[in-house]
Amino acid sequence: MIVYYSMERTKLNLISIIFCFLLFLSFKQLITKAQSPTYVGDDCNYTKPKPLTNAYQTNLNSILLNLSNDAATSKGYNYTSIGDNNTTKVYGLYDCRSDVVGFFCQFCVAAATREVLQRCPNRASATIFFTICILRYSNENFFGKVITYPAWNHLGDKNVSSVVEIQKGEDFMKGLIRKATNQTNQLFYMDGFNLSSTQRRYGLVQCTRDLTNEGCGQCLETLLSKIPKCCEHKLGWQVGCVSCLIRYDENMFYLHNQSPSPSVQADPQTGWLTPAYEEILNADLPTIPLITIQHCTGNFSETSKLGEGGFGSVYKGILPDGREIAVKRLSSSSGQGSEEFKNEVMFIAKLQHRNLVRLLACCLEGNEKLLVYEFMPNASLDFHLFDDEKRKKLDWKLSLSIINGIAKGLLYLHEDSRLRVIHRDLKASNVLLDHEMNPKISDFGLARAFDIGQIQANTRRIMGTYGYMAPEYTMEGVFSVKSDVFSFGVLVLEIISGKKNNGFYLSEGHGQSLLLYTWKKWCEGNCLELMDSVLEKSCIHNEVVRCINIGLLCVQEDAADRPTMSNVVVMLASDTMTLPKPKHPAFSIGRMTNEDASTSKSFKDPSNNDVTISNILPR
CATH class of the missing domain: 3.30.200.20 (Phosphorylase Kinase; domain 1)
Incomplete structure (x- = not known):
């Protein structure tokens, strides 16, 4: 444990300033262009450097790396230890300000783990402070120990206008302490109250989250007892120690309220x-x-x-x-x-x-x-697929890779994920492409989860995109995994032809949908005529024919005739498997909608997590 008890008064004042800036500097003032969280200080001047053993240094490096990695996925804090014996064991903790979690907490902890060894070399124990996080390590176990000495305070410039506010402020802070320590293991709480019809006050209480509810309450009550002597006549004040802190202000200084809400x-x-x-x-x-x-x-x-x-x-x-x-x-x-x-x-x-x-x-x-x-640097599939110039980059090898990737993503949703998910809005604009042109299904705004054993469901609100919706869904509101299979089949035929199903009967002058046109060519034995000319030089004919076959199987009118996605993945992977013969596809002429004009043309940058434009059909 870091020993503070022998510090001189000047040292205590410095620690007070450090903690003040660490935990309460306005977040808005932190952020400048693409910079890391701001270093505030450390306690290394109060401990003497001493050569560390190789075993201790190795464990120290490991625990700092672990804390940094953990901050990427945690709720803003963690503490752990590494080592087998008392001479090499290292205890470490990071704790971000409670209103800052996720990415920015991660950045702060990562910066702290990098700099603590540079600023505090050859220290068996050290604490480093950044504007929104604290990082501590030691060769002694400090977890769960309440440290209320030394305490520090920082006062605002304004004075309170009445004794009424002093009493209301004290009652308010007591309420925050109760909420932070009321068997929730939350150990922090922030909120505001109306002092009058025109004035509002804000407060925050927080403990380091290695403490118990009881320990946190003990720490906060100890600090609260110091308020009458130091701070109650000031409009804004902060009181803190190593294990906890309290703040009261006329301005909303925290980023967002994380107080519990109705269930x-x-x-x-x-x-x-x-x-x-x-x-x-x-x-x-x-x-x-x-x-x-x-x-x-x-x-x-x-x-x-x-x-x-x-x-x-x-x-x-x-x-x-x-x-x-x-x-x-x-x-x-x-x-x-x-x-x-x-x-x-x-x-x-x-x-x-x-x-x-x-x-x-x-x-x-x-x-x-x-x-x-x-971020998907190569935008969505429709951005490339339906543009005459960008389409040229999609050779057959890449097109087949995209088809396979979409199929595997759907298979995961339908059969392999924790939830059995029906996407309900699979289309070219909802398939994004990463830097290597790998497809990624996006936009789950219309998705629905099925219970174990559930096969299909009904809805009275038909939402999706014309040209991709299965007939049983469009006409009767019935959806299932086979609804997504239908959409996948449409997408396969669009990838091969480079044409949209929506409006195909108008734009191509065929007087029929892309599905019926494909069926006609299939029955004539001329299905390769469907293929976009940009694929001719790079394609393998039997692979194209196989994909057209699979696409037609997926758009069968009767959902029972369509394959599952597990069957689709197997069919795509096999060169020798004999495929079933497709039947007449669903009658779908599509419609010209806002979707046709908006998706690709709205791009200002080569990426878009497309926002679905849904069409609600009456029943």
Whole structure:
């Protein structure tokens, strides 16, 4: 444990200043272009350097690496130890400010682990402070120990205007302490209260999260008892120690309220009771502060906008560590935005596959509903597929690779994931391409999960995209895994032909859909005429014919005649397997819709996590 007890008064004052800046510097003032969190100080001047054994140094390096890696996926804190005996064992802890979790916490901890060894060489114990996190390590076990000495305080310039506020402020802070330590193991709480009709006050209490509820309460009560002597006549004040802190202010200094919310709430569209969003934002998906996203996207500037659709807009952003992201900003005016947000968080956050786009984080602050995805530098499939110039880059080897990747992604959703998910809106604009042109299925706003043993479901709200929807879904509201198979079949035929199913009967002058045109050519024995001319030089004819066969099998009118995605993957992988003969495909002429004109033409940058434009059909 780091020993503070022999510090002189001047040293205590310095520690006070360090902690003050560490935990409470305004987050808005932190962020500058693509920089790491700001170093504030350390305690290394109060310990003497001493050569470390090789075993201890190795364990120290390991624990710092582990803490840094852990911060990428944790809720903002962790503590652990490495080593087998007392002479080589190292104890380590990081703790980010409670209103900062996810990416920015990770950046802070990573910076701290890098710099602590540079600033504190040859120390068996050290503590380093950054603006929003603390990192500690020691050769002695300090976990769970309440350290309230030395305590420090920092006072604002303004005085309180009345004794009433002093009493209300004290009662308010006692309430925060109760909520932080009331058998929740949360160990922090932040909130505000109305002092009058025109004045509001804000407070935060927090303990290092290696403590128990009892230990946290002991620490916070000890600090609160110091308030009358040091701080109660000031409008803003902060009191802290190694294990906990309290702050009171007239300004809202924290980034967002993480206080518990009701467990259910009514959906504004359906009136159904659904889990509150704050409960959906669980450990499976980190949150990211709104102010970080605003900074990353230039406050959602037009220059950072990638695309726009019915649910809102998509923006490109650059995180403080230089990583590129795509941010879907769901429109507050979209009645379907709340439902889509819930679906994206509930489904894709729980699914991990190389052919599914990765949802990195989300943000729900104020009226904003934001989803943060990995950035796809090669945009969506339709961006290339339906553009005469960009289409030339899609040779047959790449086209077949994309078909296989989409099939494997769907197979994972239907049979191999934790949830059995029906996507319901598979289309070219919802297949994104990474830097190596690997396909990733995106946009789970319309997705639905099936229970074990459930085969199909019905809905009265038909939502999707014309030309990709299976006939039983369009006409009767019946959807199943076979609905996605139908959409996949349409997509295969679009990839091979380079033509959209939507509007094909008008644009090509054939007077029929792409599906019926393909069927006609198949029956004539001329199915290769369907193939786009750009594939002629690179294609292997029997592979193209096999894919056309599979595409036609997937768009059969009767859902029972369509293969499962597991069968599709096997058929795609086999050169010798005899394929079933397709039947007449579903009658689908498609329709010209806003979707036809918006998806590819809305790109301002070669990436887009496309926002679905859905069409609601009456029944």
